[in-house]
Amino acid sequence: xxxxxxxxxxxxxxxxxxxxxxxxxxxxxxxxxxxxxxxxxxxxxxxxxxxxxxxxxxxxxxxxxxxxxxxxxxxxxxxxxxxxxxxxxxxxxxxxxxxxxxxxxxxxxxxxxxxxxxxxxxxxxxxxxxxxxxxxxxxxxxxxxxxxxxxxxxxxxxxxxxxxxxxxxxxxxxxxxxxxxxxxxxxxxxxxxxxxxxxxxxxxxxxxxxxxxxxxx
Amino acid sequence: xxxxxxxxxxxxxxxxxxxxxxxxxxxxxxxxxxxxxxxxxxxxxxxxxxxxxxxxxxxxxxxxxxxxxxxxxxxxxxxxxxxxxxxxxxxxxxxxxxxxxxxxxxxxxxxxxxxxxxxxxxxxxxxxxxxxxxxxxxxxxxxxxxxxxxxxxxxxxxxxxxxxxxxxxxxxxxxxxxxxxxxxxxxxxxxxxxxxxxxxxxxxxxxxxxxxxxxxx
DNA sequence: CGGCACCTTGACTGGTTGGTCAGGTCTGCT
DNA sequence: AGCAGACCTGACCAACCAGTCAAGGTGCCG
Numbered sequence: 001x002x003x004x005x006x007x008x009x010x011x012x013x014x015x016x017x018x019x020x021x022x023x024x025x026x027x028x029x030x031x032x033x034x035x036x037x038x039x040x041x042x043x044x045x046x047x048x049x050x051x052x053x054x055x056x057x058x059x060x061x062x063x064x065x066x067x068x069x070x071x072x073x074x075x076x077x078x079x080x081x082x083x084x085x086x087x088x089x090x091x092x093x094x095x096x097x098x099x100x101x102x103x104x105x106x107x108x109x110x111x112x113x114x115x116x117x118x119x120x121x122x123x124x125x126x127x128x129x130x131x132x133x134x135x136x137x138x139x140x141x142x143x144x145x146x147x148x149x150x151x152x153x154x155x156x157x158x159x160x161x162x163x164x165x166x167x168x169x170x171x172x173x174x175x176x177x178x179x180x181x182x183x184x185x186x187x188x189x190x191x192x193x194x195x196x197x198x199x200x201x202x203x204x205x206x207x208x209x210x211x212x213x214x215x216x217x
Numbered sequence: 218x219x220x221x222x223x224x225x226x227x228x229x230x231x232x233x234x235x236x237x238x239x240x241x242x243x244x245x246x247x248x249x250x251x252x253x254x255x256x257x258x259x260x261x262x263x264x265x266x267x268x269x270x271x272x273x274x275x276x277x278x279x280x281x282x283x284x285x286x287x288x289x290x291x292x293x294x295x296x297x298x299x300x301x302x303x304x305x306x307x308x309x310x311x312x313x314x315x316x317x318x319x320x321x322x323x324x325x326x327x328x329x330x331x332x333x334x335x336x337x338x339x340x341x342x343x344x345x346x347x348x349x350x351x352x353x354x355x356x357x358x359x360x361x362x363x364x365x366x367x368x369x370x371x372x373x374x375x376x377x378x379x380x381x382x383x384x385x386x387x388x389x390x391x392x393x394x395x396x397x398x399x400x401x402x403x404x405x406x407x408x409x410x411x412x413x414x415x416x417x418x419x420x421x422x423x424x425x426x427x428x429x430x431x432x433x434x
Numbered sequence: 435c436g437g438c439a440c441c442t443t444g445a446c447t448g449g450t451t452g453g454t455c456a457g458g459t460c461t462g463c464t
Numbered sequence: 465a466g467c468a469g470a471c472c473t474g475a476c477c478a479a480c481c482a483g484t485c486a487a488g489g490t491g492c493c494g
Binding site: 036114117168201 | 337400
């Protein structure tokens with residue numbers, strides 16, 4: 001047999017390659033998330049996407065290069081979500097949409113979030129440069145915006161960094177600690193619970209920094 | 218040479234044993250936190266506490282048994298801290314002392330927190346029973362207390378679970394994501410920053426759930 | 435059809451790791 | 465002193481893992 005590629009039809013050679021790479025990346029994301037970089041094996045990833053191990057090495061030269069690609073892909077998604085933190089609108093809208101988006105990401109990209117958390121916890125050996133460039137500049141922009149809101153009296157005077165950390169921590173917790181949450185919940189959160197959690201997180205944080213949402217109270 | 222045991226004086230045989238075990242556990246906690254279970258090697262732990270690898274196996278039969286002991290020790294500390302969530306006093310005092318204690322733990326037991334996070338992220342293969350017994354009963358107790366506060370009108374109506382998760386997430390973030398925070402901060406947080414972060418976290422959460430602290434506003 | 439570039443894979447290898455063990459050392463007791 | 469049991473450790477081993485390779489397959493172009 002050949003062109004194992006899965007259950008794919010025949011696309012162009014390039015698109016076939018993309019599909020295979022994506023399948024490997026998807027499998028690798030789950031395995032790296034569940035086992036960590038050191039605990040993950042190329043064999044486990046190969047089994048997970050139904051390819052022989054040697055085939056993985058054809059597409060990705062080494063385990064580390066594969067891992068790097070997984071992390072880079074996650075960071076891209078993270079950056080896109082970061083755009084939902086509008087710097088133009090009102091704090092109410094900006095923060096609510098940002099928090100809601102991050103909660104959604106935690107639900108839809110649990111494994112990606114875990115890989116990111118693992119990477120940072122282990123000292124970010126692979127993505128230190130991302131932290132120092134992209135993440136730092138993004139953060140500084142938002143800190144400036146929040147400071148302006150504070151100066152305008154729209155937000156209580158707080159250090160914006162502690163607020164951002166709280167948002168990151170709380171939203172990502174629903175992905176990274178999903179197992180703990182599901183244990184306490186006797187099963188996965190349902191739609192209503194996700195909506196409730198998102199709403200509660202928004203409310204506590206907005207009230208906490210002195211924003212009275214729902215103007216007509 | 219013998220009785221390498223470090224720079225210890227000669228204590229009783231039993232206390233010597235305890236000291237050695239503690240030294241191994243301390244080293245193991247750091248290595249497991251930084252490398253994960255799969256990425257950690259017995260050799261690295263041995264080097265870290267200046268003992269030959271074979272000696273580790275004299276005190277701990279296997280890598281997994283050593284890891285289990287590390288996690289159990291962390292859970293004990295976690296449980297002690299949980300007691301600072303008083304179920305008798307006012308919500309203001311109970312939550313403030315609990316949050317402050319958890320922030321302090323994040324600062325003083327960064328590696329323990331990371332090991333715990335790793336364990337939960339990987340599906341809690343070792344400590345699932347702890348989650349289902351100790352953590353669940355602790356949580357249910359506090360949920361009941363918070364519900365009572367809500368019924369008494371002392372706290373805004375919210376699902377207590379989302380509040381607890383927010384507290385856990387935010388406080389533990391300062392340990393688990395310390396590397397990211399320190400990168401953005403251009404260095405470790407100093408005493409004033411830790412105090413400020415703790416204060417801000419307390420304020421946002423208490424205000425967020427409708428508690429007006431500092432009664433005389 | 436012939437040739438070429440790309441893809442697939444079973445079998446192999448060099449290096450690492452968890453764990454073992456035999457033999458040595460030290461301590462406390464009689 | 466002499467002995468027993470706890471403690472220490474260098475050397476070793478079987479298992480495993482990332483990465484290699486050569487042989488073979490497949491589609492596409494002229």
